[in-house]
Amino acid sequence: MNDLADWKPELLGVDGRVLPVVTAPAEVLSRPGTEVDPTDPSIVQLAADLVATMRTSPGCVGLAAPQVGVGVQVFAVDVTEHPKTATLHGAFVLCNARVVEANRWRPGREGCMSVPDLTGDVKRAGRIVVEAVLPGTGTAVHLVTDAFEARALQHEIDHCAGKLFLDRVAGAHAVYQRKVYL
Incomplete structure (x- = not known):
């Protein structure tokens, strides 16, 4: 298996389109x-679309296909600008991702473009190993990451499994109204 060292969204070879983001309670979520x-051309296009949509959304560090209304296991992540990032793999898209190892569980605050008015405290692994496939090439990858990038990956893998962060909070006491900055 390979890592993400040589993969960049530009390698998809198609221009991404900015897609509308669906919000809960949309059934696809x-x-x-x-x-x-x-390697399917429609999946390669979707991968480029996810990156383009993510890049036009301020503060967005990940976006899964169900969030743009497509019920498949594809997502984009880029935590480059986030201050809680430790390990960093840059911008990438993964297909059919699975967490195969998880440890160092910690609570942390999460938000989501598909749940725009709320945030919540979610316990997630602080270190994970993910196996997935890269769009376009079909190359299998084995990704080891931690801290905020690990949290973002787990959040997006949950989207692909039909779960929102709200499904993972400890209860109503761990859900908060999102602060709006003008």
Whole structure:
């Protein structure tokens, strides 16, 4: 298996389109996504679209296909600008991702473009190992990461499994109204 060292979104070879983001309670957000053929041209286009949509959304560090209304297991992540980032792999897109190791569980605050008015405290692994496939090439990757990038990956993998961060909070006491800055 490879890592992400040589992969960049530009390698997809297609221009991404900015897609509208769906919000809860849209049904696509609560259904497990199907696995994909990462070399299918429609999946390559979707990967580029996810990156383009993520890049036009301030503060967005990840976006999954169900969030743009497509019920498949594809997501983009880029935590480059986030202050809580330790390990950093840059911008990337993964297909059919699975967490194969998880440890160092910690609570942390999460938000989501599909739940725009709320944030919540979610306990997630602080170090994970993920196996997935890269769009376009179909290359299998083995990704080891920690801290904020690990949290972002778990959040997006949850989207692909039909779960929102609200499904992972400890209870109503761990859900907060999102602060709006003008």
